Amino acid sequence: EIVLTQSPGTLSLSPGERATLSCRASQSVGSNYLAWFQQKPGQAPRLLIYGASSRATGIPDRFSGSGSGTDFTLTISRLEPEDFAVYYCQRYGDSPPYTFGQGTKLEIK
Amino acid sequence: EVQLVESGGGLVQPGGSLRLSCAASGFTFSDHYMDWVRQAPGKGLEWVGRIKNKANSYSTQYAASVKGRFTISRDDSKNSLYLQMNSLKIEDTAVYHCVRIGLVGAATRAFDVWGQGTMVTVSS
Numbered sequence: 001e002i003v004l005t006q007s008p009g010t011l012s013l014s015p016g017e018r019a020t021l022s023c024r025a026s027q028s029v030g031s032n033y034l035a036w037f038q039q040k041p042g043q044a045p046r047l048l049i050y051g052a053s054s055r056a057t058g059i060p061d062r063f064s065g066s067g068s069g070t071d072f073t074l075t076i077s078r079l080e081p082e083d084f085a086v087y088y089c090q091r092y093g094d095s096p097p098y099t100f101g102q103g104t105k106l107e108i109k
Numbered sequence: 110e111v112q113l114v115e116s117g118g119g120l121v122q123p124g125g126s127l128r129l130s131c132a133a134s135g136f137t138f139s140d141h142y143m144d145w146v147r148q149a150p151g152k153g154l155e156w157v158g159r160i161k162n163k164a165n166s167y168s169t170q171y172a173a174s175v176k177g178r179f180t181i182s183r184d185d186s187k188n189s190l191y192l193q194m195n196s197l198k199i200e201d202t203a204v205y206h207c208v209r210i211g212l213v214g215a216a217t218r219a220f221d222v223w224g225q226g227t228m229v230t231v232s233s
Binding site: 033035037043044045046047050051054056088090092093094096097098099100101102103 | 144153154155156159170171172173206211215216218219220221222223224225226
C-alpha cells in the first residue's frame with residue numbers, strides 16, 4: 001500500500017499570499033496518478049488536480065499541481081477568501097487501495 | 110447537471126446491517142466505474158470500494174478494512190449504486206460518499222464527481 005504524507009498539517013496564510021502544499025508518497029506513484037481535492041466544512045470533496053498537474057473542469061488557474069514519482073506539490077498562487085479549506089492528495093488508478101493523504105488545513109492568518 | 114445523491118444512512122447497532130443507495134443523474138451511469146469513500150467524523154478520507162462497468166464484468170474491489178463485510182452492487186437500469194454493509198462495527202461510523210470515476214482522456218480513473226454523502230452511525 002502506498003502511504004501519502006502531507007505537509008504541513010496546518011498552513012496559516014493571508015489572502016493574496018502564495019500557498020505551497022506538499023504530498024510525499026512512500027513509493028513511486030505510477031503514471032502520475034496523483035490527485036488533489038479541496039474540502040470545505042459540510043461539503044463533499046472537490047477534484048482540483050488530476051494526473052499530478054491537470055486542472056479539473058472549472059478550477060481557476062491560480063491552482064496548479066506539479067511533481068512526479070514520490071514528491072508532489074499543490075500551489076495556490078494568490079489566495080482568495082474561498083480557498084481556505086482542507087486539501088487532500090490521493091493516489092488513484094487501477095491498483096487498489098486508492099489512498100488519501102491525511103490532509104492539510106489551510107487557515108486564515 | 111451531473112449529480113449523485115446518497116440515501117439510506119442512519120443509526121444501527123454494532124453487528125447490524127444497513128444498505129446505502131446512490132442515485133445518479135446527468136451522465137451515462139452505465140459507462141462509469143463507481144466507488145464509495147467514507148469519512149469518519151473529524152477525520153480524513155478513506156476509500157471503501159469500487160464496482161467496475163459491464164464491459165469489465167462488474168468486478169469489485171474492496172479496502173481491507175471492509176472486505177468480507179461490505180458488498181457493492183449497481184443497477185444500470187435504475188442509474189443506481191448500492192453499498193450493503195453487514196457486521197457493522199463502531200469504527201464504520203462515517204459519512205459515506207458515492208463517487209464517479211472518470212473515463213475520458215487524462216482524467217481516466219480520477220475521482221471526478223462526489224455526492225454529498227449519507228451519515229452512518231454505529232452505536233449501541
